[in-house]
Amino acid sequence: MAAAEAPLNVAIVGSGPSGFYAAGALLDRADLDVRVDMYERLATPWGLVRAGVAPDHPKIKSVSSVYAKIAAEESFRFFGNVDVGTDVTREELAERYDAVIYAVGTPTDRKLGIPGEELPGSVAAVDFVGWYNGHPDFADHTFDLNTSRAVVIGNGNVALDVARILCSPPDRLAATDIADHALDALRASGIKEVLVVGRRGPAQAAFTTPELKELPEFTESGVDIDPDQVAEVPDEDGLSRVAKRNLAVLRGYAEDAEAYGERHITMRFQRSPVEIRGNGKVEEIVLGHNELRVGEDGWVSAHDTGHRESVPTGLVLRAVGYRGLPIAGLPFDERRGVIPNERGKVEGAEREYVVGWIKRGPTGIIGTNKKDAVETVTRLLEDLADGSLRRHDRDGTLDIESWLAERQPELVTESGWQLIDQAERTAGEPAGRPRVKLCRTEALLDVALSRTRADA
Numbered sequence: 001m002a003a004a005e006a007p008l009n010v011a012i013v014g015s016g017p018s019g020f021y022a023a024g025a026l027l028d029r030a031d032l033d034v035r036v037d038m039y040e041r042l043a044t045p046w047g048l049v050r051a052g053v054a055p056d057h058p059k060i061k062s063v064s065s066v067y068a069k070i071a072a073e074e075s076f077r078f079f080g081n082v083d084v085g086t087d088v089t090r091e092e093l094a095e096r097y098d099a100v101i102y103a104v105g106t107p108t109d110r111k112l113g114i115p116g117e118e119l120p121g122s123v124a125a126v127d128f129v130g131w132y133n134g135h136p137d138f139a140d141h142t143f144d145l146n147t148s149r150a151v152v153i154g155n156g157n158v159a160l161d162v163a164r165i166l167c168s169p170p171d172r173l174a175a176t177d178i179a180d181h182a183l184d185a186l187r188a189s190g191i192k193e194v195l196v197v198g199r200r201g202p203a204q205a206a207f208t209t210p211e212l213k214e215l216p217e218f219t220e221s222g223v224d225i226d227p228d229q230v231a232e233v234p235d236e237d238g239l240s241r242v243a244k245r246n247l248a249v250l251r252g253y254a255e256d257a258e259a260y261g262e263r264h265i266t267m268r269f270q271r272s273p274v275e276i277r278g279n280g281k282v283e284e285i286v287l288g289h290n291e292l293r294v295g296e297d298g299w300v301s302a303h304d305t306g307h308r309e310s311v312p313t314g315l316v317l318r319a320v321g322y323r324g325l326p327i328a329g330l331p332f333d334e335r336r337g338v339i340p341n342e343r344g345k346v347e348g349a350e351r352e353y354v355v356g357w358i359k360r361g362p363t364g365i366i367g368t369n370k371k372d373a374v375e376t377v378t379r380l381l382e383d384l385a386d387g388s389l390r391r392h393d394r395d396g397t398l399d400i401e402s403w404l405a406e407r408q409p410e411l412v413t414e415s416g417w418q419l420i421d422q423a424e425r426t427a428g429e430p431a432g433r434p435r436v437k438l439c440r441t442e443a444l445l446d447v448a449l450s451r452t453r454a455d456a
Contacts, residue, residue: 006391006394007033007034007035007075008026008032008033008034008035008098008099008384008391009034009035009037009096009097009098009099009392010026010034010035010036010037010097010098010099010100010101010380011036011037011038011039011093011096011097011099011100011101012036012037012038012039012100012101012103013039013084013093013100013101013102013103013104014038014039014040014047014102014103014104014105014356015038015039015040015045015046015047015078015080015103016046016047016048016049016103016105016356016369017046017047017048017049017063017067017356017366017369017370018047018103018105018355018356018357018359018369018372018373019038019047019101019103019355019356020038020045020046020066020067020070020071021355021369021370021372021373021374022101022103022355022373022376022377023036023038023070023076024066024070024373025373025374025377026377027070027073027075027076029381032381034075035075035077036073036075036076036077037076037077037079037097037400038071038076038077038078038079039079039082039084039088039093040078040079040080040081040082041081041082041083041084042080042081042135042136042441042444043080043081043136043412043416043417043420043441043444043445043448044080044417044420044444045067045071045078045080045417046064046067047105048105048366049061049063049064049067049366050064050133051129051130051133051134051135052129052130052133053133053366054129054133054161054164054165055132055133055165055173055176055177055178056164056165056168056172056173056176056178056218058176058177058434060366061177061434063366071414076414077400077401077413077414078412078413078414078417079401079404079411079412079413080411080412080413080416080417080448081408081410081411081412081441081445081448082404082407082408082411085327085328087404087407087408088404088407088408090327090328090329090330090352091329094350094351094352095392096392096398096400096403097351097392098351098384098389098391098392099351099352099353099380099384099389100351100352100353101344101352101353101354101355101376101380102327102330102339102346102352102353102354102355102358103354103355103356103358104324104325104327104356104358105322105324105356105357105358106322106323106324106325106337106338106357106358106361106362107126107322107324107325108124108126108322108323108324108325109124109125109126109127109318109320109321109322109323110318110320110321110322110323110337111318112153112273112318112320114273114274114275114276115275115276116275116276116277116278116282117276117318119276119278119280119281119282120144120280120281120282121144121147121278121281121282121314121315121316122276122282122316122318123143123315123316123317123318124317124318125152125154125158125159125162125317125318125319126158126322127141128143128162128317129158129161129162131143131179131181131182132165132178132179132182132186133178133179133437134177134178134179134182134437134438134439135439136439136440136441136444139179139181139439139440140440142185143185143315144281144314144315145166145185145186145188145189145190145191145315146189146190146314147190147191147313147314147315148190148191148192148193149191149192149193149194149195149311149312149313149314149315150163150166150191150193150194150195150313150314150315150316150317151194151195151197151285151311151313151315151316151317152194152195152196152197152316152317152319153197153273153316153317153318153319153320154196154198154318154319154320154321155196155197155198155199155200155204155205155206155207155269156205156206156207156319156321157206157207157208157211158319159196159198159319160196160207160211160212160215161211162194162317162319163194163196163265164214164215164218164219164265165178165186166186166189166191166194166263167191167194167219167221167261167263167264167265168186168218168219168220168263169219169220169261169262170183170186170187172218172220173186174431174433175431175432175433176433176434177424177428177433177434177435177436177437179437179439180436180437180439181439189263191263191315192262192263192264193224193263193264193265193266194263194264194265194266195266195267195268195311195313196265196266196267196268197267197268197269197271197272197273197287198268198269198270198271199270199271199272199290199302200269200270200290200292200300200301200302201229201233201234201269201270201292201300202229202230202233202246202247202250202267202269203233203234203236203239203243203246203247203300204243204300205246205269207246208242208365209242209245209246209249212246212249212250213249215253215265216253216258219261219263219264219265220261221258221259221260221261221262221263221264221265222253222256222257222258222259222260222261222264223253223256223264223265223266223267224253224260224264224265224266224267225250225251225253225254225267226254226268227251227254227255229254229268229269229270230247230250230251230254233247234292234294234300235294235298235300238298250267253267270289270290270291270292270302271287271288271289271290271309272287272288272290272302272304273285273286273287273288273316274286274287274288274308276316277310281314282313282314282315282316283312283313283314284310284311284312284313285310285311285313285316286308286309286310286311287308287309287310287311288304288305288306288307288308288309289304289305289307289308289309290302290303290304290305291303291305321362322337322357322362323337323362324337324338324339324357324358324361325337326339327339330346330349330352331346331347331348336361337361338354338357338358338359338360338361339354339358339359341353341354341359342379343375343376343378343379344359344372344375344376344377344379344380345376345379345380345383350389350390351389351390353376353379353380354376355369355372355373355376356369356372356373359372359376360372401413410445410449412444412445412448412449416447416448416449417448419447419448419450420438420444420447420448421435423438423447424436424437424438
């Protein structure tokens with residue numbers, strides 16, 4: 001079959017929101033005959049929607065219905081439990097597909113870069129989030145919750161998610177799809193306070209207002225805010241609408257006399273971690289106090305005053321951002337932790353593109369990825385139209401699924417994922433839960449491949 005007559009064959013590596021939106025943008029084109037194969041390292045799709053969104057946010061998770069609709073398209077195939085770079089190479093994908101879109105996200109965390117950061121009890125929020133969401137990479141992690149205070153470093157939604165899960169009544173979490181091992185650990189937790197600290201002021205925090213407003217309801221507790229820290233902020237009239245709304249919520253907490261529950265959240269601003277101390281494990285964190293300065297460009301920056309505060313704690317969680325990892329053979333921006341690209345086209349690559357966080361960095365909400373995906377797909381189709389993206393010549397004999405089954409005998413297709421999905425939902429029904437997650441790869445594969453452990 002001549003290249004011009006064959007369907008456009010596109011591989012998408014990664015099955016999170018950005019990958020599915022890219023698939024949807026391709027499949028929605030009525031003027032385009034396209035086939036999309038999606039590759040996923042795990043046995044399950046949906047990326048952060050399954051393993052990143054907090055379990056007590058089912059409305060956000062409901063976006064998975066959009067992805068299920070895309071996956072049901074006749075021209076779409078899902079290939080799970082395939083590690084691109086191990087089971088198959090990047091070069092092999094480029095040989096078999098007209099274009100390859102990498103939607104691999106930013107799977108690692110940014111470090112604090114302070115003494116004591118590697119002590120046991122100092123952990124990345126991304127690990128903790130993966131653990132309570134049942135991500136197989138983190139299912140066997142353990143976290144010492146036998147401490148009266150945890151400290152979360154960061155002023156974004158991930159920091160709030162972690163703090164909220166640590167402070168929420170276990171019976172409330174029991175109605176969600178939280179991993180059972182996490183629920184058991186949280187029931188036995190000794191944590192009474194979670195201190196959330198940010199280096200700048202309340203007006204510069206990256207929280208979304210709904211996440212701030214829901215804290216008392218979800219934790220059944222008041223929120224501890226120092227009234228002095230929210231009384232006056234620099235250039236308040238010039239703040240964005242989101243910052244003004246956040247500030248109003250925080251001021252409400254500072255004025256409210258609502259009693260603290262069994263576990264509560266404390267928020268302190270203008271604090272930077274300086275050192276983590278302990279004898280073989282985390283025992284305290286040293287915070288530096290900052291003052292805020294407004295530059296000529298209006299940017300508010302934090303400057304160390306030299307004042308230090310020691311806070312006893314047995315658990316420090318850093319939530320100061322995510323970072324991408326390089327893909328062998330593709331350029332990588334070490335400073336930003338992304339793959340350099342022009343509107344999604346990888347710099348210097350012939351047929352490789354990027355979408356989502358690995359393209360632009362860990363910014364925005366789930367919906368942000370839709371516009372981002374459209375931009376990348378638009379660039380891909382422009383390249384196809386002007387000839388800079390050349391289709392492969394096809395002879396009609398290329399059998400991707402057989403090739404993959406040889407490389408990965410435990411290949412999970414869309415039908416295998418459907419078996420996992422149904423098994424988890426069925427397990428959750430008796431307790432009124434949306435699902436009970438299978439958290440280990442072996443258990444997921446047993447269901448997807450319809451095998452028993454005796455056969456495995």
